[in-house]
Amino acid sequence: MAISKKEVEHVALLARLSLSEDEKEKFAKQLSQILEHAGKIAEFDTKDIKPTSHVLPIKNVFRKDEEKPSLSKEDVLLNAPAKEEGMFRIPKII
């Protein structure tokens, strides 16, 4: 299962990563190896095995619908690189 350079570019775009040409080549090779390794699982016969979405044998963990105190306004914005009128200020989006 070989990953092409184009696929690396697509995944990088989705993750908002900018990669150099060398990195694209390198990651294409590494990702291919990882997929190949994981691909070994496909060799098993899983006909009688239920799909697994979670590995722990736990289900139905809920909380009651009760309001709890929130953080103070000051704490919320403490680490914000920029703020304005009690809100996070962010660079223009498009």
Next chain:
Amino acid sequence: MDYEVVIGLEIHVELNTESKMFCGCSARVFGEEPNTFTCPVCLGFPGSLPVPNEKAVEYTAKIGLALNCNVAGYTKFDRKNYFYPDMPKDYQISQYDLPICYGGYVNVEMEGLAPEGSDPRGYVRRVGITRVHLEEDTGKLTHIGESGRIGGADYSLVDFNRAGVPLVEVVTEPDIRTPDEAKAFAQKLKNIIEHLGVSDCDMEEGSLRCDANVSLRPKGAKELGTKSEVKNMNSFRAIQRALAYEIERHGEVLEGGERIVQETRHWDAAKNVTMSLRSKEEAHDYRYFPEPDLVPMELSKDWIADLRKTLPELPDARKKRFMEIYKLSAYDAELLTSSKAMGDYFEECIKSYSDAKKINNLMMGELSMHLNAANLKIEESAVTPKHLVQLLKLIDDGQISGKMAKDVFKEMFETGKLPKIIVEEKGLVQISNEEEIEKIVDMVLEENQKAVEEYKSGKGRAFGFLVGQVMRLTKDSANPRLVNKILRKKLP
């Protein structure tokens, strides 16, 4: 070429739980000071862990049951990955392949002709419900710049109060064929969810939001045409107008031999157009995967059966009851049950007044007229069921005429005063004394010989003129029924 319109809707409703979907922050955040209801979980701090709100899962299943859906025995949350500053985690916890509910339908009663049918008195469109799933709402962005919109903004501000509020998404099958049907479906869905009491369903406050997928295909074709997705429709009227615009746009593009571009378009209510967002080439590649921070849910048959028993009476059943018990026409009953508040108002009235038809007429007449003119909802009306019933009783007792009642209604709508008080304050008393009316009638006949002659020569119109003269002299306070009776007696 003749085209068939295909519309599917995605409707989001915020649940009215006390707390958010995955943390204990208040979920009642509309209009609150920015970022005052946030915590490490809904701000997506590293190391924080979500725990689902039991009530939100229950409410979602309730909505599904009310929409004739199956409730899944096994369901889970998934992670939807995308970069957009309205979500602090850069992903939204949603549901992908195993939603809580799937495969239901809603019957929507329509007025007028079916697009391809022949019933002249209206028809029922059955709209399939593909799925009902649960997710978390996003934060709110304010774009700072000349236009106030995202395009051309200098920068943006983020308020995460809404991030994490439980949000249910209802997805329909592409069963809708006209803008009117889309509007009627959205109204019916709102009505059902209001009856369940699980959301405020307020479009203006954004607790009910509607997106639509629209496409055209040649009549008779099986395959769907290329669709566009319309967003930002903030009222039922906007749904109707935006879809009408979009259908026309598709038609023109196709007729011109061009192709529809699959894209998201925003409805601009002020300009009456949909506009492409011109965002960069956007790959809708959300890379969903099972949410590793949350364990799956198993909803037992017993739990679902118990939940079904807690469902309240829904609009269709209420309408049927109104027709059977109060002998209202299908048309009246449909209108009276078109919103929960309307039905509640009627039922409050009927507790202390037995003539359903008269209540209905006053609600659909004066009350609706004044509410529409003032752009108010029935629950905001200064005229309460108590006012309305008292007014009906004053009319029944002959204390005021129907004409006077209109003036009293206007006054109580504006001031909130009870009708009895208004009648007293204004000295409004209907003259129901026959002798008194006779005197006035005699006077009118004496003074209007010409009209009397005309009446005698067969001009029926003259009678109305004479009635009008009596009413004028009594400043509309004479009992019109008696005026008519006495005039008939006096005129040979």
